[in-house]
Amino acid sequence: MNLNSIPAFQDNYIWVLNNESGKCIIVDPGEAAPVLNALAKNNWQPEAILLTHHHHDHVGGVKELLQSFPGLVVYGPEETQDKGTNRVVREGDKVNILEYEFSVIATPGHTLGHLCYFSFPYLFCGDTMFSGGCGRLFEGTPEQMYESFQKLNKLPAETLICCAHEYTESNIKFALSILPEDQVLIRYYRKVKELRAKNQATLPTTLQIEREINLFLRTEDNDLKGVIKTETNLQQPEQIFAWLRAKKDSF
Template sequence: MPAVPLPAFDDNYIWCLRDEQGAWLVVDPGQAAPVLAFGRDQGCAPAAILLTHHHGDHVGGVDELLAHWPGVPVFGPDDARLPAASRPLQGGQCLQIGPWAVQVIDVAGHTRSHLAYLAADHLFCGDALFSLGCGRMFEGTPAQMLASLDRLAALPAHTRVCCGHEYTLANAAFALAVEPHNAALQHRLKEAQAMRASHRPSLPSTIGSELECNPFLRTAQASVARAVSGRTPSHGNRVAVFAALRGWKDGFAA
């Protein structure tokens, strides 16, 4: 069954994954209230809580959820800033949580311990990868962030990208500044505009769509390298292209 995005704060999504027998898990509950309401509809506690990184808008609801559902395991990065994570993880691990085989992926860059989770063809990537964008590098280097994105880009094209924020339209403005003639990107923008106009999430995306449209997954493309050529002497160096692209985005105003 498709994962369900629960809106939180201004633009966050908390993701809930269900199976046909009624089991469910929750990813990055920054607020408790939307998850408690979802749980009432399910009639049972979640099988697990998964955390991608330590930022408050992704973990702020955990304590309240545990007060309501004591004993639910909390999986997250092995990081002292995540004391609620009773089951600390490292990238490369594989878990069995209820009916789901969960692959843990190291995506350091936004934070040094950021993890993503692949379960039932859904990629829960927090603030590492966004539709048409990627997270800011608060704690990592361009080389780390690019390596993390490369790991995600190598996943099957049909993988659903379930990221932590509704940033698609804002990211599209930047992506079009980089590749104004990208037909797939123009189509994705129209699709996202229609979704948001009808008050629907623009997510999940897919890895296949991101490979066609997201400039941060397209640093090997000549069109992206040309767009940043005036900003860095990259000489075909993808790390330099990525660093220039991220720096451009950090100061971009549509």
């Protein structure tokens, strides 16, 4: 299988997995035009669409794609039923498309019904985990997002994190505002800035990399606890996660 990212809007990525015969899976098509262009250019034939949540920049192109490809199966959470989903899936379900079996993982936080899809090595995680960050909490709580991160952190280190936005540079900049002397963050920020200066993507990342540079996965980190202790007595990992999210909201 080949993994492709289609830029959309200002900073979205629509992910496409295609096999050698051109059959493909489309993830979170927020708009139809760039997807239709890619399908025509590459002679791809869509087999299914995976939706992670109901926000327009992830589902806005579904109905137009269904007009072009009647009968296309669209998997998604209940919250996407009015966005084009015709096969509702939930935590623990298995989705078999082409030669892959995707496990459906419930990851509430960004929205209450947010789902991720995992079939090694691919994790399509929508707006739950970003490289260096986590999704804004529009509907869920910090505790819910913390638990969602714990689920994803149990996946293999080699997992490819296919998130939906190019937020890496700003996320690492935020991380450095918390831990300005962290050498891993400094080196990674330099690498990300070089990529973005060339308009190159920083995604997909891997879970192994995220465990090193994503502060939302480092809530047990002693350096991070030390910084937080100067402001508050919070020491539990879920409290640290909530503190980080609040800081990021105002960054």
